[in-house]
Amino acid sequence: MMMRSTALVIACVISLTAPASAQKAEIEAINTKWIELFNKGDFSGVASLYSTDATAFPPGSAMVHGRAAIEAMWKGMADQVGDPKLTTVDVKPLSPSAAREIGTFTLKTKGPTPQEVTGKYVVVWEKVGNDWKLTTDIWNDGK
Secondary structure, eight states: OHHHHHHHHHHHHHHHHHHHHHHHHHHHHHHHHHHHHHHHTOHHHHHHTEEEEEEEEOTTSOOEESHHHHHHHHHHHHTTEEEEEEEEEEEEEEETTEEEEEEEEEEEEOSSSOOEEEEEEEEEEEEETTEEEEEEEEEEEOO
């Protein structure tokens, strides 16, 4: 009986951690794609990684709703910053079709004296069809 209970607990733990690691790997791959698109100046491509009803919360600014507005936001930000790097710290599955990611970022300001900026972010991801999409995106500078 004890062996059976132990096996059941192990099976439950594996079933809970397997989706989390799969979600994390998929999300990290999308983050890599986001960086590639941003660096190429493909802000329509960046916006396509967001759900149609996504909301972004840029620091010190109003909320930005929807893909078209998010595309314009990133295009405007690219005039001021570049070379983004994202590091996923944790992905927490919220359901089979939702996850919360926390992470850190670095980027460089543009201009005569470029500065490195570091910060942190939280993204709520939503599975739309077979694709993970950013649905809520908030970030700010500092550690």
